Amino acid sequence: MSGEDVLTIDDVRAAQRRIHGVAHRTPVLTSTTVNNLVGAEVFLKAENFQRVGAFKFRGAYNAVSQLSPDQLRQGVAAYSSGNHAQAVALAARIAGTTAVILMPEDTPDSKLAATRNYGAEIVTYDRYTGDRVALGNKLAAERGLVLIPPYEHPHVIAGQGTIALELLEETGPLDALLVPIGGGGLMAGCSTAAKALVPDIRMVGVEPEDADDTKRSLAAGARVSIPVGRTIADGLMADTPGRLTFSVNRRLVDEVVLVSDDEIRAAMALAFERLKVVIEPSGAAALAALLSGRLDPLPARIGVVISGGNVSLSRLHEILGQ
Known part of the structure; x- marks a missing residue:
């Protein structure tokens, strides 16, 4: 099955109708502080407010x-x-x-x-x-x-793509969208929706430095496996991109950037102190990439997927205490 066979914008729209009234339509957060730090207009899709605390x-x-x-x-x-x-x-x-x-x-x-x-x-x-x-x-x-696998399933991918639909419905066209990548389902769904609505949008995936299987796979032109990384972003610790998700992402993702655990910690701290929201390490990866200057050139209007907020108080204290 090819990427073209896996998913279309119509599948994502059908998923949006199916989850309506069951899944939350999560808020899009903006912050003058973040805008000034980055030097662009930033829109944060807050999936930490989704049911179960994450986009999944x-x-x-x-x-x-x-x-x-x-x-x-x-x-x-x-x-x-x-x-x-x-x-x-x-x-x-x-x-x-x-x-x-x-x-x-x-x-x-x-x-x-x-x-x-x-x-x-x-x-x-x-x-x-x-x-x-x-x-x-x-x-x-x-x-x-x-x-029901976490990403190797067209219906799962379509459901995740509703995030980009909602975001773009609220913000209008964006120049770039940053999305964390684990197995690749969130990115595959979001890139399918976003590229259909805004063909020239720059889709930027974000992985931890020690879990860069998608970045390596895109460079190689085929799926590669790596040892399971050790990172605080436990939700992004894939060792190989999904077959279905990679078939989509190799067509639609423009680049993948990497972030360190310390950069993730800094993004979590800023979100807590300035945005007044709690996000888990995996959920902070895309924000970390933006705050750390990974986008070059810097677009004017940027969407960021905050993918989840499931972190306990003790774990949050442990992570930010470092």
């Missing part, structure tokens, strides 16, 4: 809501470092079905607790030695569950 609910609900009655009776499975886990758990509860989630052993306690609170069963694995895709497929097959 959009794609999870769009996928689960399209399951047949027979599939819903089977129950669903997912693998996730946290936010997709919570999203699938909540979407399953809304749809009246059950969820079993495969999660890394070192997932922050707050994300484990939240996933359980939405009613899901959790099975853990070691992210540094285990293949979560193989383990997730095995779990789903053994239990007869419908697997």
